[in-house]
Amino acid sequence: MKLLRLKPGHGEIVLAEGDVELPEQERELIEAFRRELDAGMWAAVPTETNGGRREAEFVRSFAEVPRDAERVIFFPRAAGGASRTAK
Amino acid sequence: MALGLGTAAVVLVALLWELSRPRLSHALAQRRLRSALRRLRAGQTGYDPGRERRAEQRARALLRTCIEEEDWAMYRDLGFLRVWGGAGDQARTDPPGADAEEAGAPYAYLIYPHRPIVAYLPQTGALLNEYCVAFPDHSKPYGSARLPDSDDVLAKWMALNADERRLIADANMHLPGRQIDPDRVRRDLLRLARWERERARHGSDSVRAA
Numbered sequence: 001m002k003l004l005r006l007k008p009g010h011g012e013i014v015l016a017e018g019d020v021e022l023p024e025q026e027r028e029l030i031e032a033f034r035r036e037l038d039a040g041m042w043a044a045v046p047t048e049t050n051g052g053r054r055e056a057e058f059v060r061s062f063a064e065v066p067r068d069a070e071r072v073i074f075f076p077r078a079a080g081g082a083s084r085t086a087k
Numbered sequence: 088m089a090l091g092l093g094t095a096a097v098v099l100v101a102l103l104w105e106l107s108r109p110r111l112s113h114a115l116a117q118r119r120l121r122s123a124l125r126r127l128r129a130g131q132t133g134y135d136p137g138r139e140r141r142a143e144q145r146a147r148a149l150l151r152t153c154i155e156e157e158d159w160a161m162y163r164d165l166g167f168l169r170v171w172g173g174a175g176d177q178a179r180t181d182p183p184g185a186d187a188e189e190a191g192a193p194y195a196y197l198i199y200p201h202r203p204i205v206a207y208l209p210q211t212g213a214l215l216n217e218y219c220v221a222f223p224d225h226s227k228p229y230g231s232a233r234l235p236d237s238d239d240v241l242a243k244w245m246a247l248n249a250d251e252r253r254l255i256a257d258a259n260m261h262l263p264g265r266q267i268d269p270d271r272v273r274r275d276l277l278r279l280a281r282w283e284r285e286r287a288r289h290g291s292d293s294v295r296a297a
Contacts, residue, residue, distance in 0.1 A: 004149075006146075006222075006224075006234050006235075006238040006241070006242060007142075007224065007228050007229070007234075008142075008224050008227065008228060008229055008231045008232055008233050008234050008235070009138055009139065009142055009228065009229025009230065009231055009235075010138075010142050010145070010228065010229060010235075011141070011142040011143070011144070011145025011146045011149065011235055011238065012145060012146070012149050012238070039226075042246070044245040044246070044249050046152075046153045046245070053155070054153065054154055054155050055248050055249075056153070056244070056245040056248040056249045057248075057249045058246075058249040058250050058253075073149075073153075073241075073245065075222055075234070075238070075241075075242045075245070076222040076223055076224045076225075076234075076242075077222070077257075078220050078221070078222055078242075078246055078254055078257040078258070079220070079221055079222070079223060079257065080219055080220060080221075080257060080258050080259035081219045081220060081221030081223075081259065
């Protein structure tokens with residue numbers, strides 16, 4: 001499993017990577033996961049339905065992350081914006 | 088005698104100060120200017136003009152792995168993404184901001200990078216609302232709070248897909264035309280319809296050929 005974060009000026013960066021079946025690596029993943037949530041990030045897991053349709057789901061704790069998830073993507077929390085007129 | 092010498096010394100010091108003050112001020116200003124130029128040069132040396140482009144390339148690669156192949160082709164060819172409303176719900180919900188007579192009709196969103204999300208009715212092409220939403224990274228790791236374009240699209244897509252109501256609730260809702268020209272959106276909808284027809288035709292041609 002990889003924990004990725006979307007970053008301005010960079011694209012995604014890998015925060016942590018490990019096998020959730022190995023306790024030591026799982027602990028590192030959990031710590032990195034908590035750090036991001038504490039920093040105010042949203043966490044989403046890209047998923048696929050049984051029909052093969054790609055979707056995403058929000059997770060609010062590491063326990064909610066499907067064990068077979070390959071990636072968790074963190075990104076800044078949404079804020080209402082009306083920064084410019086772009087006609 | 089001593090008093091006279093002391094007075095003369097004070098007068099001399101005052102005169103010297105008056106004479107040297109313009110030079111000292113000038114030298115100080117020059118030093119400040121040189122220091123500012125040094126800082127500016129250092130900043131320019133640290134700037135990497137390819138960084139934003141590389142960031143966008145990475146973002147596009149990630150987006151491609153997360154969304155449907157057809158959606159990726161739509162974004163690549165048209166520069167925006169269409170997401171059906173109620174994507175995260177099993178049952179279709181009423182369109183946000185729709186009139187009662189429009190309620191129950193399927194609705195969709197257009198996702199543009201760093202522009203508001205536009206809700207519309209695909210059946211009629213009627214524009215419903217603009218949802219202004221941003222994902223500012225206040226840590227500004229590379230001097231900017233803005234995600235690369237395709238990361239912004241991915242964040243909107245994930246948030247709409249995972250929890251549409253939450254994203255819409257967090258957004259600032261405006262009538263169509265606040266930030267994006269409605270004519271431009273209508274043109275984009277026409278481009279999308281044409282693009283879908285062409286893809287359908289190519290698809291049927293390749294099936295026939297097989």
